[in-house]
Amino acid sequence: MQDFFKYLTPGEADKNWGLYLNVAGRATVTPNAIYPSSEHPTGYFFTWNKGRVLQEYQLIYITEGAGVLENRQGKFNVKEGATLLIRPGEYHRYRPVLKTGWVENYIGFNGNMIAHFFEQAVFLNSQPYFECGIRDSFLGIYHEIFKLVQEEKPGFQQIASGLILKLLGSMVAHQKQGDFSGKTIEAIIQKARLQMRENVEAHIDLQELASQYHIGYANFRKMFKKYTGVSPRQYHLELKLMRAKELILSSDKNIQEICNELQFESIHYFSRYFKQKMGYSPTELRKPIT
Numbered sequence: 001m002q003d004f005f006k007y008l009t010p011g012e013a014d015k016n017w018g019l020y021l022n023v024a025g026r027a028t029v030t031p032n033a034i035y036p037s038s039e040h041p042t043g044y045f046f047t048w049n050k051g052r053v054l055q056e057y058q059l060i061y062i063t064e065g066a067g068v069l070e071n072r073q074g075k076f077n078v079k080e081g082a083t084l085l086i087r088p089g090e091y092h093r094y095r096p097v098l099k100t101g102w103v104e105n106y107i108g109f110n111g112n113m114i115a116h117f118f119e120q121a122v123f124l125n126s127q128p129y130f131e132c133g134i135r136d137s138f139l140g141i142y143h144e145i146f147k148l149v150q151e152e153k154p155g156f157q158q159i160a161s162g163l164i165l166k167l168l169g170s171m172v173a174h175q176k177q178g179d180f181s182g183k184t185i186e187a188i189i190q191k192a193r194l195q196m197r198e199n200v201e202a203h204i205d206l207q208e209l210a211s212q213y214h215i216g217y218a219n220f221r222k223m224f225k226k227y228t229g230v231s232p233r234q235y236h237l238e239l240k241l242m243r244a245k246e247l248i249l250s251s252d253k254n255i256q257e258i259c260n261e262l263q264f265e266s267i268h269y270f271s272r273y274f275k276q277k278m279g280y281s282p283t284e285l286r287k288p289i290t
Contacts, residue, residue, distance in 0.1 A: 004025055008022055051070070111161070
């Protein structure tokens with residue numbers, strides 16, 4: 001893809017959507033080149049001596065070369081395949097190594113919903129950069145955004161907002177997978193999940209399940225929740241809930257029979273838990289639509 005940059009003027013409808021693009025671009029910085037380019041407008045342009053503060057988020061993906069990033073947290077060496085994470089109100093400065101230059105792919109965005117996603121992903125909200133290597137899936141998302149920005153067709157902001165979330169989700173997934181990839185605990189969690197699915201009607205002693213795989217329950221629970229987002233008990237309960245919904249809709253069994261079959265503690269607990277998660281009771285689900 002050829003180098004370009006484009007600064008956008010999001011409208012009120014784009015801002016009300018909750019997530020919108022302000023800028024996107026790609027730049028090849030050759031060795032010994034002056035950086036950054038003076039073509040960028042006031043508010044974005046900066047010098048190394050002064051640095052800058054933006055009022056938006058930026059993700060800058062370095063696909064060739066190396067450089068350095070500095071912010072209030074310190075000074076960081078940036079390798080090929082790293083994404084710089086710039087946050088609103090954060091002083092920063094960055095540049096490529098003079099003798100190598102770099103290729104940067106960047107998007108700047110904002111919106112009243114984006115802070116929520118950064119808060120949910122702890123590493124996004126704390127790390128100054130993210131090392132993911134050269135990944136076609138990541139770069140492909142940038143290229144999709146670049147195409148939308150260059151064409152600027154009606155509704156492109158809304159499509160771009162989905163791609164920004166996809167990029168953030170991909171970063172979070174890559175980080176989580178990196179904590180487990182190639183490790184024994186991943187195989188254990190996968191086997192435990194399969195066992196829960198195949199025995200959804202049964203009562204499973206989760207401590208005994210952990211001991212089968214020669215792992216302490218506290219560690220098993222911690223790693224299981226980190227991998228799936230929920231505890232082992234919650235995971236099994238959710239499977240039971242989905243099975244209960246299926247039986248209510250597709251069988252003639254009464255609610256008590258379904259409760260007994262899935263080994264819930266009591267019909268009162270089952271009904272309360274079902275309504276809490278679904279928003280309606282088992283009886284309400286079975287009522288014919290009038």
